[in-house]
Amino acid sequence: MNLNAKLVIIMLTLLVLAMLTLFTLNQVSQNKLVSEIQESSTAISEILQKSVEDLTSETEVEYSYLADYLKDARRKGINEINIINTEGEIIDSSDPDKIGKKRDIKKLEKGLKAAPPGKKGVVGTSLKPYNLVVPVIVGDEQLGYVEIDLLLDNIREIQHDNFARRLMATCFIFGLGTVLIIFLARRYTHPIQRLVLKVRKVADGDLSVTVPVESSDEIGELAASFNEMVAQLRERQNLEERLREAEHLSRVGQLASGIAHEIRNPLNYISLAIDHLKDEVRSACPDKQADVDKIAETIKEEVRKANYMVLNFMNYGRPLKLRRTHVAYGDIIERALTVLQEKLDEQKVTVRVELAPDLPPLYCDQELIRNCLFNFITNGAQAMPQGGTMTLGARFSDGIFRLTFADQGVGISPEDLEKILQPYFTTKEAGIGLGLAITDRIIREHGGRIDIESTPGKGTLITVLLPDGAKSGIE
Numbered sequence: 001m002n003l004n005a006k007l008v009i010i011m012l013t014l015l016v017l018a019m020l021t022l023f024t025l026n027q028v029s030q031n032k033l034v035s036e037i038q039e040s041s042t043a044i045s046e047i048l049q050k051s052v053e054d055l056t057s058e059t060e061v062e063y064s065y066l067a068d069y070l071k072d073a074r075r076k077g078i079n080e081i082n083i084i085n086t087e088g089e090i091i092d093s094s095d096p097d098k099i100g101k102k103r104d105i106k107k108l109e110k111g112l113k114a115a116p117p118g119k120k121g122v123v124g125t126s127l128k129p130y131n132l133v134v135p136v137i138v139g140d141e142q143l144g145y146v147e148i149d150l151l152l153d154n155i156r157e158i159q160h161d162n163f164a165r166r167l168m169a170t171c172f173i174f175g176l177g178t179v180l181i182i183f184l185a186r187r188y189t190h191p192i193q194r195l196v197l198k199v200r201k202v203a204d205g206d207l208s209v210t211v212p213v214e215s216s217d218e219i220g221e222l223a224a225s226f227n228e229m230v231a232q233l234r235e236r237q238n239l240e241e242r243l244r245e246a247e248h249l250s251r252v253g254q255l256a257s258g259i260a261h262e263i264r265n266p267l268n269y270i271s272l273a274i275d276h277l278k279d280e281v282r283s284a285c286p287d288k289q290a291d292v293d294k295i296a297e298t299i300k301e302e303v304r305k306a307n308y309m310v311l312n313f314m315n316y317g318r319p320l321k322l323r324r325t326h327v328a329y330g331d332i333i334e335r336a337l338t339v340l341q342e343k344l345d346e347q348k349v350t351v352r353v354e355l356a357p358d359l360p361p362l363y364c365d366q367e368l369i370r371n372c373l374f375n376f377i378t379n380g381a382q383a384m385p386q387g388g389t390m391t392l393g394a395r396f397s398d399g400i401f402r403l404t405f406a407d408q409g410v411g412i413s414p415e416d417l418e419k420i421l422q423p424y425f426t427t428k429e430a431g432i433g434l435g436l437a438i439t440d441r442i443i444r445e446h447g448g449r450i451d452i453e454s455t456p457g458k459g460t461l462i463t464v465l466l467p468d469g470a471k472s473g474i475e
Contacts, residue, residue, distance in 0.1 A: 010184070014177040021169045029162040079129065080149035084108070086142060108133050108145060191219045195226060207234045245423075267307050274299050320445050322365040329362050329394050329403070330355055336373040344377075348387030351377070356395040363468065368442045375435045376405040376462055383409025383460065396468075401448075403464040412454035420452060 083092040088105045090098050110133050130150040136143045191214070198209045207230055211223040278296040282289050333353055337344075344351060362369065380390045388408040395402050412420060419425045423437040443450055448466035 010177065010180055014173055018170060018173045021173060022166050025162065025165050025169060029165075078148060078150060082147040083144065084147060085144040091144075103147075105145075108147070110135060191223065195223065198226065202230060202233070207237060264307060267303050271300055271303050274303070320368070320442065322368070322445060324363055324365055326361045326363055327366045329359060329401075332362070332366055332370050332373060333392060336370050336377065340374065340377055340381075344381055347381050347384070349381045349384055350387075350389045352389055352391045354391060354393045359394055359396055359401075360468070362401065362466070364446055364466070365442075369446075372439045372442055372464070375439045379435065380405060380407035380409060380460070383407055383411075385410075399468045401464075401466040401468065403466065405462040405464075406459065408459045411456035411458055411460055412452070413456055417452060417454055421450065 081094045082090050082098060082103075084103050084105075085091050086105070088103045090101050090103060093099050109131075113131050113133075114129070132148040132150055134146045134148070136146060191211075195211055198211050201209045209230060210227050213220050213223045213227070274296050278292055281292045285292070330353070337351060377390065377392075384390075384407055390408075391404070391406045393402075393404040393406070416425075416427060421436050421440045423434055425437075440450055443464055443466070446466055448464060451463040451465065452460065453463075454460040
């Protein structure tokens with residue numbers, strides 16, 4: 001429900017409530033007046049009836065019933081009753097002391113009049129004294145008069161009380177409306193203020209903020225639109241970062257292509273020169289053959305590292321061209337271990353191979369997959385500086401090859417695990433951070449993916465999922 005609808009409902013509710021309250025108060029006031037008039041009229045009718053009986057009675061009244069009757073009549077506003085004959089003599093009265101006294105007939109004012117100034121109402125109440133004189137006529141003969149002193153509520157007092165009640169009810173209703181409007185305003189201004197703070201954070205460059213959508217009205221729509229805007233800004237920021245990364249990688253590829261030949265040629269010359277020097281020194285100094293071989297192999301190993309780094313630059317900076325063939329996965333492992341075995345022995349790393357007996361051949365670029373194995377095995381060995389066992393496994397199910405590489409190394413921290421496949425990210429002092437990035441690219445070019453699970457201090461498990469390229473039609 002939107003804000004306009006809520007405000008309209010509140011105003012209509014207040015209007016209906018005010019009308020019902022005022023109508024109820026007015027009805028109560030009217031009923032009070034009608035009830036008082038009815039009670040007084042009933043009492044007066046009874047008095048007139050008894051007065052006619054007294055005036056038409058031929059016997060003298062020995063007992064005044066008016067005193068007893070007045071006990072019940074007082075609650076109806078009857079204060080005093082006098083029955084007067086045509087000579088002005090009070091023949092019966094609610095006040096026995098007045099029986100037999102004379103009244104001046106000429107001074108009796110017929111009808112309902114306010115009591116003379118000498119008479120007062122009941123102290124402490126709003127009852128006002130009135131004097132009612134009614135002539136008693138039977139046929140054409142006037143028998144006398146009935147004088148009644150009435151104590152009635154002042155009509156102005158009743159009207160004033162009714163007005164005061166209606167005013168108080170109106171103030172209460174509109175006070176309640178004001179409280180509801182203030183509550184509604186605070187309910188809407190608080191989310192707006194919170195949204196303003198979030199907007200300021202976004203303006204400062206923080207795109208991680210979100211606003212909870214707590215309603216379906218305009219504020220909720222505004223919060224949802226804000227979240228959508230921030231999500232689009234985050235997406236745009238990610239696209240810009242990827243674009244900058246792509247531009248950077250493009251420049252790296254151009255640089256790698258430019259310097260590859262300049263660097264690889266000297267490296268090849270150095271490698272050949274070391275072999276020649278080794279043969280010359282061994283001939284000239286047979287007693288130093290062991291030292292010469294060790295130094296020569298160390299130099300050649302460093303040359304191989306430099307050449308491998310150059311190849312990594314070249315492979316990452318240029319498109320991959322897969323040359324797929326059917327090859328047994330065990331043969332790829334054997335070729336990789338042949339090259340790495342000496343280094344693994346030095347690091348006291350044992351490689352255990354566990355392949356499923358029914359494992360079909362891979363349809364892949366065996367040279368690129370072998371490079372992937374180089375990276376996985378080399379990184380696993382480096383993660384076990386004190387030595388250990390690395391397990392290489394493979395199985396095939398549901399058209400998917402699952403190649404696993406498990407080590408017992410130091411593991412990878414959770415914050416580094418998310419960035420381990422990103423280019424140029426490395427935790428090694430001498431690394432350039434392209435090994436696993438190139439490996440991930442090769443696996444993705446084969447239609448697969450890499451999953452990494454690691455527990456710091458216990459080891460890392462890398463799972464490569466590769467589809468069966470021969471059956472899926474991948475070329």
